[in-house]
Amino acid sequence: MKKDTIAAIATPLGAGGIGIVRVSGPDAATVLSCLFQPAGGRQIDQMEDRRLYLGEVRDAQGVLLDRALAVLMYAPHSYTGEDVAELQLHGGPTLLRSVLAAALTVGARLAEPGEFTLRAFLNGKIALSQAEAVADLISARTGRASRQAAQQLAGKLAQRIAAIEEQLTGVLAQITVGVDFPDDVDAPQNSELLQQIQEVSAQIDQLLATAGQGRIVRDGVRVTIAGAVNVGKSSLLNRLLDAERAIVTELPGTTRDLIEEAVDIEGVPLLLTDTAGFRDVRTVDKVERLGMDLSRRAMEQAGVSILVLDGTLGVVDAESRLLLRETQDKPRLLVINKLDAASPQDIAHIRSALLELDADLRIVEVSARSGQGLPQLRQAILELAGAVPEGASTALVSNLRHIQALQEAQQALLSAQSALDMEIPTDLVSIDVENALTALGEISGRSVSEEVLNNIFSRFCLGK
Numbered sequence: 001m002k003k004d005t006i007a008a009i010a011t012p013l014g015a016g017g018i019g020i021v022r023v024s025g026p027d028a029a030t031v032l033s034c035l036f037q038p039a040g041g042r043q044i045d046q047m048e049d050r051r052l053y054l055g056e057v058r059d060a061q062g063v064l065l066d067r068a069l070a071v072l073m074y075a076p077h078s079y080t081g082e083d084v085a086e087l088q089l090h091g092g093p094t095l096l097r098s099v100l101a102a103a104l105t106v107g108a109r110l111a112e113p114g115e116f117t118l119r120a121f122l123n124g125k126i127a128l129s130q131a132e133a134v135a136d137l138i139s140a141r142t143g144r145a146s147r148q149a150a151q152q153l154a155g156k157l158a159q160r161i162a163a164i165e166e167q168l169t170g171v172l173a174q175i176t177v178g179v180d181f182p183d184d185v186d187a188p189q190n191s192e193l194l195q196q197i198q199e200v201s202a203q204i205d206q207l208l209a210t211a212g213q214g215r216i217v218r219d220g221v222r223v224t225i226a227g228a229v230n231v232g233k234s235s236l237l238n239r240l241l242d243a244e245r246a247i248v249t250e251l252p253g254t255t256r257d258l259i260e261e262a263v264d265i266e267g268v269p270l271l272l273t274d275t276a277g278f279r280d281v282r283t284v285d286k287v288e289r290l291g292m293d294l295s296r297r298a299m300e301q302a303g304v305s306i307l308v309l310d311g312t313l314g315v316v317d318a319e320s321r322l323l324l325r326e327t328q329d330k331p332r333l334l335v336i337n338k339l340d341a342a343s344p345q346d347i348a349h350i351r352s353a354l355l356e357l358d359a360d361l362r363i364v365e366v367s368a369r370s371g372q373g374l375p376q377l378r379q380a381i382l383e384l385a386g387a388v389p390e391g392a393s394t395a396l397v398s399n400l401r402h403i404q405a406l407q408e409a410q411q412a413l414l415s416a417q418s419a420l421d422m423e424i425p426t427d428l429v430s431i432d433v434e435n436a437l438t439a440l441g442e443i444s445g446r447s448v449s450e451e452v453l454n455n456i457f458s459r460f461c462l463g464k
């Protein structure tokens, strides 16, 4: 099938130093020749591969649009593996749109989101996991998430998966030979096959061991701040954000809507949600009651709940007791706030009352007003979210799709192992091994459905 030639603006559409229009496909050089005249009267076909040239950009009517740099990258030495032309123009949205429109009038078609990277994958330039890493790198919200995606883009995961696939293909070959030529070849011993499969299984375990970590860094964690009215939830949100985001007053029931804000704590992207405080529903109006419903829902969806108490009260109030019961089975953290105003006796009372309710409770004492205890609070949130410090372990797997594929492969290999244990004929074992390979193919891209591909690439931005 002959591919068409696609074009898109590859840089964000805002005023900037430069903006890039990218063209990929068999007619890339032709499209460039219609738009670009290199300085010094040079022809497009005299342009050296992968070298920048200064020149003039004109539309199809010959109207001058810009002075720009152009580069031609001939297949297969380009991002997509096809002929690619790129124009580095001045970064004005109107200019970039005009140049793109000109490219579309001379034979290119507008690229779909992610189509350049899809082509790179289809042309074998990168494995599927690397293509996904491109999207992760672009959407990374913290430096740590970005570094993690860079590792994946460098092919660290792709190499591991390829090695595992090779080993399993080897196992499969041994089984097939034994089945097809039972007399000519020594049939592989079950124990030999078992050992090889166990080895692969251990490698998958290794990859999965840090996957939870990888996912936290890639996708972040939802953290809700809940509690009774006026305990300082909004003050705490503002402190954690280091910004006056939520309204703080001495009036109970100030916060009624959910207030969501992203924050980076040691490279882990957290989505903090400040909620309406709880109090006796009989005393509140309709708006506040709806706010309390939202608070409950937010707590259900959160990865971590922070329950805030007012240290100056010296007791655990009824609302807080109810919240403690409701969050029993979830990762949660108790925060005693207003340390600056509370007496040591008050704090001690609350502490012992809390521990009486649940001896394993994690309790942190803070003052949202002075900032005291905030470093401890940040650490406790990270620990509860399951994050370990960067450098302690590099997660190669971070994507839920990959985690599920690895788990499926592991399941199939376990089934192969028990079949071998029970001396079930090896041709049946081969089905399990094939299933494991199919699951791994979802990561490498060797056996991925068109539907999954569409799903992955449609989430890319335009021009990537």
Ligand SMILES: Nc1nc2c(ncn2[C@@H]2O[C@H](COP(=O)(O)OP(=O)(O)O)[C@@H](O)[C@H]2O)c(=O)[nH]1
Pocket: 228, 229, 230, 231, 232, 233, 234, 235, 236, 247, 248, 249, 250, 251, 252, 253, 254, 255, 277, 337, 338, 339, 340, 341, 366, 367, 368, 369, 370
């Ligand atoms: N002394 C003291 N007062 C605080 C502290 N945090 C919040 N407050 C006060 O408590 C009241 C309620 O705070 P707010 O953040 O609106 O509580 P929310 O209803 O739980 O969101 C306000 O008057 C705050 O100034 C703190 O750490 N120390």
Ligand SMILES: [Mg+2]
Pocket: 233, 234, 235, 246, 247, 254, 255, 275, 277
């Ligand atoms: Mg509030």
